[in-house]
Amino acid sequence: MSSNRDIDTLIQMMAKLPGLGPRSARRAVLHLIAKRELKLTPLAEMMQRVAATARECTVCGNIGTAEICDICAAPKRANGLLCVVEDVADLWAMERGGAFQGRYHVLGGTLSALDQVGPEQLRIPALVGRIDSEQISEVILALGATIDGQTTAHYIADQIEGRVRLTSLAQGVPIGGELDYLDDGTISAALSARRDI
Amino acid sequence: MSSNRDIDTLIQMMAKLPGLGPRSARRAVLHLIAKRELKLTPLAEMMQRVAATARECTVCGNIGTAEICDICAAPKRANGLLCVVEDVADLWAMERGGAFQGRYHVLGGTLSALDQVGPEQLRIPALVGRIDSEQISEVILALGATIDGQTTAHYIADQIEGRVRLTSLAQGVPIGGELDYLDDGTISAALSARRDI
The missing domain is CATH 1.10.8 (Helicase, Ruva Protein; domain 3)
Known part of the structure; x- marks a missing residue:
């Protein structure tokens, strides 16, 4: 060449x-x-x-240069909130938003029968362990709105139900989004989750 | 981030x-x-x-790892044909085509009054020198069909006119091109350069 x-x-x-x-x-x-x-x-x-x-944080799975990443090491982040994301790119996207001040847990993917990814291949057992050891009060499931993402969310919900408050990101019209360009599923979700003004 | x-x-x-x-x-x-x-x-x-x-070939300006690049060093390439291109990417594109078996001369850009690029900033003096020293019989100007490219082609033509055969790449319909998607200039050029079948 x-x-x-x-x-x-x-x-x-x-x-x-x-x-x-x-x-x-x-x-x-x-x-x-x-x-x-x-x-x-x-x-x-x-x-x-x-x-x-570069190495994975042993607590949350984020990528950094220390055994425990800066987010896990920051004392003011220990506010009982734990945000579960699929991968490091999603964690970084949440951090760019800057709205979340708790800690993260990176699964390393989603459950997938096709790709033979089970709970053991993800960091789900570690997640269950953290809920007790870190006195977590709320787990926010920030997983993708895909079939695999939602399957994973349901599996995690089954595992930790009743032990902490469990929430997920709201689904609806994106900021700046025009209705004409949205798919039917998003419009339906936004309609059924409508709020009083 | x-x-x-x-x-x-x-x-x-x-x-x-x-x-x-x-x-x-x-x-x-x-x-x-x-x-x-x-x-x-x-x-x-x-x-x-x-x-x-990595370094520039001292003869043609191609990028390689030796003082003289593989193309300039290949004896069978010394067939009197010299193809003038704007930059190394264009040389590589010609080589991918595989149709040209002579040697190259990389100008390092085009003449441009706006960007204050004169003949001295390009390798035009070196080109003139090569025509004598390498017994070049034909110089092919493979410069872009842009204003700057054509200005540069005219300038080079003025400098070496009468000393060698001077040609340029044909302009016309690209292989696989559909007339409906071509600009007017290309259609005009292809029409005025039409050939007998």
């Missing part, structure tokens, strides 16, 4: 990243090589550093 | 690559961290290696 083996290998590695393909990988690699001191070397060094230090 | 400084820095670096944005950079970094031995470390090492070895 570039008539050079190392550069071709680098392009192929980049092309396998989610969101990139062969063309954008070529553009990215040429861009990096053109500014190698300013961009390529620092990027490679930061990747090395993250590869050496 | 991720509540960890190194990981955030890595995401920001990735987000600045062409073709990536904050969301796809986050996905790529989480993907890399999840498979750090298999993906993140090898990618970082290959970047280090390319950063240490």
